[in-house]
Amino acid sequence: MKQLGIFIKKEIYHILRDKRTLVILLGMPLALVLLFGFAITNEINNARIALVDLAQDELSQEISARLAASDYFTIEDQLPQVADIEPHFQKGKSKLVVVFPEQLQSNTRRGIPTSIQLIADATDPNTATTLINYAQAIIYSELQESTDNPKPPLHIQTEVKMLYNPRLKSVYMFVPGVMTVILMLVSAMMTSIAITREKELGTMEVLLVSPLRPPLIVIGKVIPYILLSLINTAVILMLGTFVFGMPVEGSLALLGLESLLFVVTSLGLGILISTRTESQQVAMLISLMALMLPTILLSGFIFPIESMPKLLQIISNIIPAKWFIIIIKNIMLKGTGFEFVWKETLILLGMMFLFIAASVRNFKIRLA
Amino acid sequence: MEYAISANGLTKKFGAFTAVNAITFNVKKGEIFGFLGANGAGKTTAMRMLNGLSRPTAGEAQVAGYDVYRETERIKQHIGYMSQKFSLYEDLTPKENIHFYGGIYGGSLSFLKQKSKELITELGMEAYANTLVKNIPLGWKQKLSFSIAIMHQPAIVFLDEPTGGVDPITRRQFWEMIYKVANEGMTVFVTTHYMDEAEYCDRVSIMVDGRIEALDSPGNLKKQFKAETMNDVFLKLTRP
Amino acid sequence: MNNTANISIKEVSKSYQDNIAALDQVSLEITAGELFGLIGPDGAGKTSLIRILATLLLPDEGVASLNGWDVRKDYRTIRSNIGYMPGRFSLYQDLSVEENLHFFATIFGTKVEENYDLIKDIYDQLAPFKKRRAGNLSGGMKQKLALCCALIHKPVVLLLDEPTTGVDPVSRKEFWDMLGRLKAKGITTLVSTPYMDEASLCDRVALIQKGRILDVGSPNEIIDKYKHPLLAVRTDDMYRLINDLRTFDFTHTVFPFGEYVHLSLIQTVWPEVIASYLLSKEHTGLDIQAVKPTIEDAFMELMI
Numbered sequence: 001m002k003q004l005g006i007f008i009k010k011e012i013y014h015i016l017r018d019k020r021t022l023v024i025l026l027g028m029p030l031a032l033v034l035l036f037g038f039a040i041t042n043e044i045n046n047a048r049i050a051l052v053d054l055a056q057d058e059l060s061q062e063i064s065a066r067l068a069a070s071d072y073f074t075i076e077d078q079l080p081q082v083a084d085i086e087p088h089f090q091k092g093k094s095k096l097v098v099v100f101p102e103q104l105q106s107n108t109r110r111g112i113p114t115s116i117q118l119i120a121d122a123t124d125p126n127t128a129t130t131l132i133n134y135a136q137a138i139i140y141s142e143l144q145e146s147t148d149n150p151k152p153p154l155h156i157q158t159e160v161k162m163l164y165n166p167r168l169k170s171v172y173m174f175v176p177g178v179m180t181v182i183l184m185l186v187s188a189m190m191t192s193i194a195i196t197r198e199k200e201l202g203t204m205e206v207l208l209v210s211p212l213r214p215p216l217i218v219i220g221k222v223i224p225y226i227l228l229s230l231i232n233t234a235v236i237l238m239l240g241t242f243v244f245g246m247p248v249e250g251s252l253a254l255l256g257l258e259s260l261l262f263v264v265t266s267l268g269l270g271i272l273i274s275t276r277t278e279s280q281q282v283a284m285l286i287s288l289m290a291l292m293l294p295t296i297l298l299s300g301f302i303f304p305i306e307s308m309p310k311l312l313q314i315i316s317n318i319i320p321a322k323w324f325i326i327i328i329k330n331i332m333l334k335g336t337g338f339e340f341v342w343k344e345t346l347i348l349l350g351m352m353f354l355f356i357a358a359s360v361r362n363f364k365i366r367l368a
Numbered sequence: 369m370e371y372a373i374s375a376n377g378l379t380k381k382f383g384a385f386t387a388v389n390a391i392t393f394n395v396k397k398g399e400i401f402g403f404l405g406a407n408g409a410g411k412t413t414a415m416r417m418l419n420g421l422s423r424p425t426a427g428e429a430q431v432a433g434y435d436v437y438r439e440t441e442r443i444k445q446h447i448g449y450m451s452q453k454f455s456l457y458e459d460l461t462p463k464e465n466i467h468f469y470g471g472i473y474g475g476s477l478s479f480l481k482q483k484s485k486e487l488i489t490e491l492g493m494e495a496y497a498n499t500l501v502k503n504i505p506l507g508w509k510q511k512l513s514f515s516i517a518i519m520h521q522p523a524i525v526f527l528d529e530p531t532g533g534v535d536p537i538t539r540r541q542f543w544e545m546i547y548k549v550a551n552e553g554m555t556v557f558v559t560t561h562y563m564d565e566a567e568y569c570d571r572v573s574i575m576v577d578g579r580i581e582a583l584d585s586p587g588n589l590k591k592q593f594k595a596e597t598m599n600d601v602f603l604k605l606t607r608p
Numbered sequence: 609m610n611n612t613a614n615i616s617i618k619e620v621s622k623s624y625q626d627n628i629a630a631l632d633q634v635s636l637e638i639t640a641g642e643l644f645g646l647i648g649p650d651g652a653g654k655t656s657l658i659r660i661l662a663t664l665l666l667p668d669e670g671v672a673s674l675n676g677w678d679v680r681k682d683y684r685t686i687r688s689n690i691g692y693m694p695g696r697f698s699l700y701q702d703l704s705v706e707e708n709l710h711f712f713a714t715i716f717g718t719k720v721e722e723n724y725d726l727i728k729d730i731y732d733q734l735a736p737f738k739k740r741r742a743g744n745l746s747g748g749m750k751q752k753l754a755l756c757c758a759l760i761h762k763p764v765v766l767l768l769d770e771p772t773t774g775v776d777p778v779s780r781k782e783f784w785d786m787l788g789r790l791k792a793k794g795i796t797t798l799v800s801t802p803y804m805d806e807a808s809l810c811d812r813v814a815l816i817q818k819g820r821i822l823d824v825g826s827p828n829e830i831i832d833k834y835k836h837p838l839l840a841v842r843t844d845d846m847y848r849l850i851n852d853l854r855t856f857d858f859t860h861t862v863f864p865f866g867e868y869v870h871l872s873l874i875q876t877v878w879p880e881v882i883a884s885y886l887l888s889k890e891h892t893g894l895d896i897q898a899v900k901p902t903i904e905d906a907f908m909e910l911m912i
Contacts, residue, residue: 006714017702202698209662211688212715367664406776533802535649536908540863547847567866602777
């Protein structure tokens with residue numbers, strides 16, 4: 001026990017004294033979450049739009065007010081006529097123009113088919129589509145409320161209902177995703193580097209020629225990184241909740257335990273990598289290429305698994321991150337309990353034992 | 369007498385730390401000059417200044433007749449360098465190494481082809497010509513890297529611990545190669561902290577804490593310090 | 609207290625992937641309490657042999673044991689009872705002197721205080737730097753710390769792989785002084801080195817080259833086996849001297865040897881004969897003297 005104690009202490013010294021790596025380890029989650037949260041989202045906040053109000057009646061005023069009131073839009077300008085739209089776009093002043101036709105209110109009341117025109121700057125098609133969708137939804141709901149007619153007379157006939165993420169906030173997607181990537185990175189890459197570093201510096205030689213048993217060496221290496229990973233988990237969750245308003249509907253304890261499971265699974269992978277590699281550089285490359293990329297690309301973090309080719313869908317099953325993302329999304333967004341994620345948990349548990357067993361088998365008690 | 373290297377008050381400071389403290393010495397043409405000192409005595413820093421890799425803080429020096437401040441590129445053209453550790457590319461064959469280094473100094477392809485054949489025959493290593501350098505015994509590697517270092521006929525060749533860890537016979541073959549080029553007029557500048565390597569030099573200087581504390585032939589130094597070997601000379605000089 | 613460990617190596621062979629034999633049928637017996645030197649150039653097989661004894665490598669063939677413990681079967685016992693210093697500095701550079709020592713004491717299940725008397729001499733020199741990170745120590749200091757760490761659990765056998773390589777002459781001398789004092793405490797020590805001149809500091813040595821043991825014995829025994837008359841010769845033109853001596857009728861070998869050339873003869877020849885031969889070749893500054901062979905002369909004789 002004393003031996004394990006001193007080993008962990010030594011490991012913590014290594015981590016604390018390598019200031020640069022420590023800053024990266026603790027700063028990375030912060031940077032990534034903020035980056036995804038503010039920059040790389042496809043969500044729109046306060047997009048500038050312009051109006052051409054040819055109707056100038058009560059309905060057009062109400063719709064305008066509603067558009068202005070939403071978080072999505074800021075009304076930049078009122079244009080007097082349709083001919084002004086193009087110069088307006090060319091100046092890049094706004095991304096979307098809403099044109100209310102003449103006699104909007106009276107035509108609507110009388111049931112004469114009328115169109116509100118939405119003209120978007122489609123140089124950025126994704127943004128344009130999103131803006132149109134938002135605007136449609138707002139106009140539609142206003143029309144529904146202002147007329148008694150359950151069937152709105154407009155041609156806009158979309159009905160979308162988003163479950164669990166009603167406002168389609170991408171923050172709900174990236175917090176679990178970033179958490180998964182960070183945990184994978186810290187756990188797998190850092191442990192594999194930590195062990196290969198001892199090989200490279202020759203200290204592993206001295207450790208082997210000591211009464212220390214291999215499992216003890218491995219456990220001693222792993223525990224500090226478990227702690228570090230749990231700190232990162234907490235930081236990401238807090239950022240998600242307090243900065244981006246991400247809900248945690250389910251049990252926090254369950255979430256913690258599942259994270260621990262994923263961390264240990266990743267650590268197992270890291271150790272497995274380190275048992276097969278001799279240098280830090282190779283360990284890092286393998287961690288990056290074999291773990292990071294699949295984790296980002298095939299876990300459903302960025303690209304939905306359902307829309308991948310069949311082969312990739314099958315491959316995605318062996319990515320631990322895929323299962324972890326399913327689990328934490330269930331817990332955080334749906335608020336489900338263990339009864340809904342036991343299958344995924346079991347799969348992760350299986351992977352964990354597999355990795356640890358393989359690592360112990362592969363751990364060399366001698367050189368070469 | 370024209371000198372191959374002459375240094376006068378050559379100094380290098382890093383902040384408040386003086387790595388090389390006003391060293392003055394001359395190396396004659398065709399001389400085998402040993403540049404000794406413990407780790408951290410300032411040998412490497414001094415050699416870098418002479419190689420034109422590091423600008424002196426004060427003092428002056430000429431290497432192969434060129435100034436170490438203004439003519440560093442000229443210097444690089446007229447010196448050769450060999451270190452025990454990093455001279456050859458381990459994943460290339462001897463032939464490829466010769467081609468590469470010869471190419472750096474601007475040899476034409478036909479010249480290089482002929483030269484590599486010549487060198488390999490001269491060294492008697494035809495059997496290894498197409499083997500990767502990492503699979504060649506250490507002794508051969510050293511002879512090869514020395515030959516490559518002098519391939520462009522430099523005026524001075526700098527050798528950094530050239531024979532540490534080599535078997536005694538190979539080591540002597542190596543010194544014979546050095547004697548041969550020195551005999552032909554090339555100046556050989558050996559930095560080392562292996563004192564038995566120092567015994568082979570015509571003259572040696574011993575650096576302690578950035579200064580040259582002794583400079584003479586090994587025989588005279590041994591007499592001066594009443595010592596049996598250069599190792600004892602060094603011990604007497606550096607032990608407080 | 610078990611201080612009578614002896615090392616026994618019988619016909620041990622080891623080769624790596626490239627099929628070049630690192631060790632070829634090596635047999636050695638090292639007596640308890642001996643300071644034994646394994647002397648040979650880089651690549652001779654010194655490290656492989658020490659690693660086999662340290663249970664870090666398995667021999668392909670042959671058996672080896674320390675204190676009766678077999679290197680295959682009893683590797684755990686061996687690991688708890690030997691001190692091992694690998695060829696390169698293998699302590700934690702980001703831990704302080706003190707922390708390193710404490711770490712190694714603890715993983716061997718002991719305390720620094722328990723065997724302090726064993727390392728006291730050495731540690732006293734390190735004590736002023738005990739808070740300093742190991743990575744910032746000078747080469748000689750690093751080796752001293754590594755030796756302390758290898759000794760802290762009072763091993764019965766000490767295996768040192770090239771502890772003095774790359775270390776300056778002063779530290780080298782100090783290191784050997786320490787090994788001498790440890791010998792007085794009865795620790796069996798096997799030390800490898802490429803420096804021929806260190807042979808004289810050992811009780812017995814084995815000369816090793818290309819995976820084979822060339823000779824074993826006390827330094828004097830090995831030198832006594834050298835039968836050729838040996839002369840040290842120098843003139844003003846060393847390069848020509850070497851070539852001229854090679855063509856001399858009674859020459860056995862000619863090797864440059866520092867400021868002199870060592871000339872070994874196939875039979876005793878009056879120095880005057882050699883002198884007149886060299887004078888006939890127009891050499892000046894002649895200096896010829898009979899010398900006692902060194903370990904290096906013996907080594908070269910065994911190599912050819």
